Amino acid sequence: MKTGPDIALLGSLIGDPARANILTALMDRRALTACELAQEAGVTPQTASSHLAKLIAGGLLSPEKQGRHRYFRISDEEVASALEALMGLAAYAGHRRVRTGPRDPAMREARVCYDHLAGDRGVQMFDHLTRRGMISYEEAELSLTQKGQRFAEDFGIDLDAIRTTRRPLCKACLDWSVRRNHLAGALGAALLDRFYVLRWARREKDSRVVAFSRRGAEQFDALFATATRR
Amino acid sequence: MKTGPDIALLGSLIGDPARANILTALMDRRALTACELAQEAGVTPQTASSHLAKLIAGGLLSPEKQGRHRYFRISDEEVASALEALMGLAAYAGHRRVRTGPRDPAMREARVCYDHLAGDRGVQMFDHLTRRGMISYEEAELSLTQKGQRFAEDFGIDLDAIRTTRRPLCKACLDWSVRRNHLAGALGAALLDRFYVLRWARREKDSRVVAFSRRGAEQFDALFATATRR
DNA sequence: CCCATGCTTCGATCGCCATCGAAGCGTTCG
DNA sequence: CGAACGCTTCGATGGCGATCGAAGCATGGG
Numbered sequence A, B: 001m002k003t004g005p006d007i008a009l010l011g012s013l014i015g016d017p018a019r020a021n022i023l024t025a026l027m028d029r030r031a032l033t034a035c036e037l038a039q040e041a042g043v044t045p046q047t048a049s050s051h052l053a054k055l056i057a058g059g060l061l062s063p064e065k066q067g068r069h070r071y072f073r074i075s076d077e078e079v080a081s082a083l084e085a086l087m088g089l090a091a092y093a094g095h096r097r098v099r100t101g102p103r104d105p106a107m108r109e110a111r112v113c114y115d116h117l118a119g120d121r122g123v124q125m126f127d128h129l130t131r132r133g134m135i136s137y138e139e140a141e142l143s144l145t146q147k148g149q150r151f152a153e154d155f156g157i158d159l160d161a162i163r164t165t166r167r168p169l170c171k172a173c174l175d176w177s178v179r180r181n182h183l184a185g186a187l188g189a190a191l192l193d194r195f196y197v198l199r200w201a202r203r204e205k206d207s208r209v210v211a212f213s214r215r216g217a218e219q220f221d222a223l224f225a226t227a228t229r230r
Numbered sequence C: 001c002c003c004a005t006g007c008t009t010c011g012a013t014c015g016c017c018a019t020c021g022a023a024g025c026g027t028t029c030g
Numbered sequence D: 001c002g003a004a005c006g007c008t009t010c011g012a013t014g015g016c017g018a019t020c021g022a023a024g025c026a027t028g029g030g
Helices: A007-015 A017-025 A034-041 A045-057 A077-093 A103-109 A120-131 A146-154 A159-163 A185-197 A214-223 B007-015 B017-025 B034-041 B045-057 B077-093 B103-109 B120-131 B146-154 B159-163 B185-197 B214-223
Strands: A061-066 A069-074 A111-113 A116-118 A135-138 A141-144 A171-174 A181-184 A201-203 A210-212 B061-066 B069-074 B111-113 B116-118 B135-138 B141-144 B171-174 B181-184 B201-203 B210-212
Touching: A007 A017, A007 B007, A007 B017, A007 B077, A017 A034, A017 A045, A017 B007, A034 A045, A034 A069, A045 A061, A045 A069, A069 A077, A077 A171, A077 B007, A077 B077, A103 A111, A103 A120, A116 A120, A116 A181, A116 A185, A120 A135, A120 A181, A120 A214, A141 A146, A146 A159, A146 A185, A159 A185, A171 A185, A181 A185, A185 A201, A210 A214, B007 B017, B017 B034, B017 B045, B034 B045, B034 B069, B045 B061, B045 B069, B069 B077, B077 B171, B103 B111, B103 B120, B116 B120, B116 B181, B116 B185, B120 B135, B120 B181, B120 B214, B141 B146, B146 B159, B146 B185, B159 B185, B171 B185, B181 B185, B185 B201, B210 B214
Parallel strands: none
Antiparallel strands: A061 A069, A111 A116, A135 A141, A171 A181, A201 A210, B061 B069, B111 B116, B135 B141, B171 B181, B201 B210
């Protein structure tokens, strides 16, 4: 008999197409209702309900009651990160759901991963921050340096406010399209937020794509100029 | 329709208990025969054969013919790394296959992950190497510094020989038991090899456990003394 | 050569689980 | 309060896939 974590349970949860669709739909950090998810997955509400129950029992999703709706979201950054890693392997092994569509390049350029920026631009930002010594990698954990703190404050991020949460400030998340790290954690989320506020970018409706305006892209490139984009 | 990598396929592959057992059994980098794997998984050779065919089709395993035997191994470090990440989530979410057994603490202390050292000791080593500036984390990739190169050579590792392979020298791998990084890549493999040669440790039969001798543990602790063990 | 070994293919069986219709339960709104 | 909505539970159905016995194919040894 084997010992160790049970990957079969998680695998079978992720293995059903309807459930995989649900999880994928929730990878942006939205919380969706059961009916919306049913539509995303292409099944009836009854079926979706049973899937959702299983995903909750498995710890992958968390329900949230609000009025007569029930919203579902991915439980945890840990879960999102593991799913992103699986997507990485899937992309690497060459399993794609559909032939590369028109949306695909946009996804590769910039998309939402849970609540932070992923794709080429996410990696570009991460590269710049580490290369310029704003984020340091010590004891296998990321931390924000003095220089990085000044940068963040200057960029309009209220670090004190962020630090009140229990959530880690900086975390690395493996990008499935670029297969390198991008920045997750509270700071990653705050930065993306800031891009929205500054109108550099906006979320594309019903997708994970983050669309940068021309001006926004220029400003972004100027700010994170160290690393060259692919 | 969704776009992006297909996690459902991988999920369903990993989701079957027999296949999960097979994958887990191969997580040390051994190559096993179909019959051995059948026994590991607790199914007949016929059944195992069909599972193995699917795992190969999915890109997770690679077959290797040798005489009248056919050996199977995990295709790739990428695959092993993704599986380790899934185990991390499973452990985090609290799904364990069996009640914590006597072997479990030993697994947590030191075990083989593909072909490098994982567990408390693996993380301890990684921490020391990064903290002492032997491995640097730049542009989202690990690299061996001058100081690190001297260290490795002094420890009896032939870096030139290693570099002939196309395999990356240093890679980070997320440890499922400690949930922090340990060192993978060619250097990680070479270091573990060195521990065997120096008789600091040996593989426990039929398990992923790496058993350190008392003397070996002392030397190891002396060498990687920066980080305190848990 | 013939037989043993190792593995795969074939065919049949069985069980589990995804699916959906119908009904039940709670919430909201007019 | 009744009707509409949102979601879940129940029950029945169907299909896919895991499983194994038996046979087929290689390879190697005597």
